[in-house]
Structure formats: structure tokens, C-alpha cells
Amino acid sequence: xxxxxxxxxxxxxxxxxxxxxxxxxxxxxxxxxxxxxxxxxxxxxxxxxxxxxxxxxxxxxxxxxxxxxxxxxxxxxxxxxxxxxxxxxxxxxxxxxxxxxxxxxxxxxxxxxxxx
Numbered sequence: 001x002x003x004x005x006x007x008x009x010x011x012x013x014x015x016x017x018x019x020x021x022x023x024x025x026x027x028x029x030x031x032x033x034x035x036x037x038x039x040x041x042x043x044x045x046x047x048x049x050x051x052x053x054x055x056x057x058x059x060x061x062x063x064x065x066x067x068x069x070x071x072x073x074x075x076x077x078x079x080x081x082x083x084x085x086x087x088x089x090x091x092x093x094x095x096x097x098x099x100x101x102x103x104x105x106x107x108x109x110x111x112x113x114x115x116x
Contacts, residue, residue, distance in 0.1 A: 007047070013051045014051065017050060018050035021046070022047055022050070035096065035097075038089045038090060038092070038093040039093035039094055039097050045094035045097075046094055048061055049097060049105075053101055
């Protein structure tokens, strides 16, 4: 999975299911469950998972070692600790979602990816 701040997605890959799932917590009217609220703290992992298990598609995730990115670092220790807490919660619930979708990830008939 790719770190969110450094991810780029093709429109064809995210339109429909992955993008709808990503914005589900923003557009919903009912209260999300704890897992739903926290899993989108790891939006990069969830978006990659939704793209990978998209029915009938064969999108690839690639690492580009020469890519350059810049970010703003937290300005103080309290901000850093809050950021790390959000990332840990997101990582936990994101990993839980990946494990729950393991069958969808290896299903040859669901996506165009090979079984292995």
C-alpha cells in the first residue's frame, strides 16, 4: 500500500466504487461505526484496497523510487503525537479491512488479477 501524501491515482481506477467508498463517511447522514470512522484515517490504504479489488479490473500499484515529494512537518510535539495516534488508529483499522477482504484480493474470478 502507498503512503497517502505521496499517492497518485488514475481517474479510471477510482471513479465509481473506490471513490464512493472513500467519501462514504463524508456524505452519510447516520453515525459511522467506530471501525468505519477509523479506517478512513488510513485513506491511502483503503483507497488502494478498493482499487485492487475492483470487480473486473486489473490495476497495478507501483513504487516509483525517483519520485520526489515535500510535506509540512508537525510544528510541535503535541501535534506530532496526535498525528501518530491518528495514523496508528487508521493503520489498525485499515489492516483489519485488508484482512477481511483477503478472499476478494486473491479471487481470480472477481478481478482480472491472477490467483497468485
